[in-house]
Amino acid sequence: MKIEGVDAFFLALPDIADVGDGSQDMVLIRVVADGHVGWGECEASPIPTIAALVTPPSHSACHGVLDSVLGQRLDGPEDITRIAGEVDRRSFDLLQAPHAWSGVEIALWDLLGRVKEEPVYRLLGMQHAQARLPYASVLFGDDPAETHDKARQAIADGFSAVKFGWGPFGQQVEVDRELLAAAREGLGPEPLLLVDAGTVFGTDVDAAAARLPMLEDAHATWLEEPFEAGAFGAYAALGARTRSVKLAGGEGSHNRHVALGLIDYGKVGYIQIDTGRIGGIGPARAVALHAAAHGVEFVNHTFTSHLALSASLQPFADSPGRCLCEYPQELSALAKAVTAVGIQRDADGLIRLPDQPGLGVSVDTAGLRPYLKHLEIIEGTTVLYRTPQLDDGV
Amino acid sequence: MKIEGVDAFFLALPDIADVGDGSQDMVLIRVVADGHVGWGECEASPIPTIAALVTPPSHSACHGVLDSVLGQRLDGPEDITRIAGEVDRRSFDLLQAPHAWSGVEIALWDLLGRVKEEPVYRLLGMQHAQARLPYASVLFGDDPAETHDKARQAIADGFSAVKFGWGPFGQQVEVDRELLAAAREGLGPEPLLLVDAGTVFGTDVDAAAARLPMLEDAHATWLEEPFEAGAFGAYAALGARTRSVKLAGGEGSHNRHVALGLIDYGKVGYIQIDTGRIGGIGPARAVALHAAAHGVEFVNHTFTSHLALSASLQPFADSPGRCLCEYPQELSALAKAVTAVGIQRDADGLIRLPDQPGLGVSVDTAGLRPYLKHLEIIEGTTVLYRTPQLDDGV
Structure with missing residues (x-):
């Protein structure tokens, strides 16, 4: 052709x-x-x-x-x-x-x-697509009460993993403690709690570290993007100060070098790639293979349409085990409109890539x-x- | 205001x-x-x-x-x-x-x-601007003879340091050997010879390493941008295989993190910053200070106008010693037209920043x-x- x-x-x-x-x-x-x-x-x-x-x-x-x-x-x-x-x-x-x-x-x-x-x-050489555990991706509420309600709603919607991000988080230590406690309380003890700082700490390791105890008290699985994408030294320094929470990052990667640097130098536990930024599915696949070889979990970054969701799931379709995937749960009317039929959770609450040609969505x-x-x-x-x-x- | x-x-x-x-x-x-x-x-x-x-x-x-x-x-x-x-x-x-x-x-x-x-x-806190040794920045000729002529011309123009870049370099090992030999012969034994690979080797360390012996035979001071800007691992791997030639890079830095990564992880000997890409003079100054603290020489990257030249020289105006600076010698008619009066070499062949308000050019x-x-x-x-x-x- x-x-x-x-x-x-x-x-x-x-x-x-x-x-x-x-x-x-x-x-x-x-x-x-x-x-x-x-x-x-x-x-x-x-x-x-x-x-x-x-x-x-x-x-x-x-x-x-x-x-x-x-x-x-x-x-x-x-x-x-x-x-x-x-x-x-x-x-x-x-x-x-x-x-x-x-x-x-x-x-x-x-x-x-x-x-x-x-x-x-399958064109990428993978025979089967594993089911994925989707986390609902929502913004922090403007206050603890709204955050609590959002957590409850996500659980009511059948999610067992929820990510809160942006909003007021990162401005005041005491407010953050309340936001995190409200999120955990709204979720209940079992569901996974993920936290996205949206690069709010710039390169300030101490400011981010001040949130570590409350993240660990709330049993957060990861702290995402405390810093700017390229600030590998800050990632490594903060990572050395964590106990249970791991660092996540990588959505800002506009080429594979940034993502590989976050793994090799930043020592993140989770690498999050948006195929719509990194140069598409090919480089995302290269990052997924590098991550697997280094004991780092690859997770998609997707906050837009189900066309983007399918594209972002393809590069790690065959990763074994309980693999988290980001599942945009607060789709705008525009993002909803892209695909008349999206990618829905199955009866077990899991996401499966369509076994259809191409991206499998229209x-x-x-x-x-x-x-x-x-x-x-x-x-x-x-x-x-x-x-x-x-x-x-x- | x-x-x-x-x-x-x-x-x-x-x-x-x-x-x-x-x-x-x-x-x-x-x-x-x-x-x-x-x-x-x-x-x-x-x-x-x-x-x-x-x-x-x-x-x-x-x-x-x-x-x-x-x-x-x-x-x-x-x-x-x-x-x-x-x-x-x-x-x-x-x-x-x-x-x-x-x-x-x-x-x-x-x-x-x-x-x-x-x-x-002076607004940046530096009292005096050191004189700089300019290198003429020219493209490799299409063949060794043209490269030889360009070297002779640069010497005739009064330069004692000349950088050759891009053009056919990096395609064929034997051609590269001839290009480098012709450049050195045209320069004579004393002048500094700098070589710019223009990222031609992608991330292929062996391909770049195949040029190291001929670079060292030609007494090249640096090999610039063998690889893509973010490929820190490739820079470090090649650097470990050099004897006398040092690696240079950084012009592609669009923020300070890329430049600091080239220093901290890529172990370059020269960090080259274009103020017109990295976010201006402020982040370039931060890189210059980091470089000085780590024994790395900061050099401007400038291939356009003398307005850009002045901007790119400000961040390291006070660096002591024989500091190289890139001096665009094949200015296009457009780049020439930007400033009626540019920044000219003095009687010693050195560049001095104008002791005038602002960038000092109109x-x-x-x-x-x-x-x-x-x-x-x-x-x-x-x-x-x-x-x-x-x-x-x-």
């Missing part, structure tokens, strides 16, 4: 709230090759991402991403690896490129799987139409980008 | 060649506060960079950069630090943000220095007009960006 077209769509809710909910807008990517279609999602700021796809080059290492994609052959997984190498080589001075390429890469896997009638994980273009933003990028008299038709018969 | 306006200008040569010359286009930033003006340059892909400045937010950690700049107070260096923190916190999920912020940060220092009538290095807006590109980014009926006037009286 030959890659004939790559279309990017900027979708957004009518109003964007200034909260840590990354599902309020998105970039969807549609790839067409020999009339076949695949879809992917970038977990990225839409306008810079679309600009990174279509921009004219600045020099030999600063090409727009699509320069390395359009017209390429796509007959097997090795073609995706080859194109990824081209993007690396020709776009490494374009900082936004990995976020833009991620959605394209995912769409290429989806398309290839559909044509070969195989789930993506994009509902009609449902997305209300959220489509019209965008134009015009240089001189050249239209570099104009929002394409969302359902133009392909 | 209050930051009233930030304008970005996309400038480019009429034709962009597919070579490793990063001076073929640029983003210039003009900041206005209380009627005072400062200028900076982003070393970045222009359209995604401008998009990263003006985009509406996606969520609380994915704001357009200017959301954290416009309307802010600017009375002293601590305000630049504070605004940088805001950008970090509110834009860390916008991958392109550091490249966009870099030019703004530099312009803020320039403006502040002009108002306070101090060079930027932007020649009239000279730039032929290179100004008209760009529009329109979302729905909202013009997010339209190329402003380059010389509108400020």
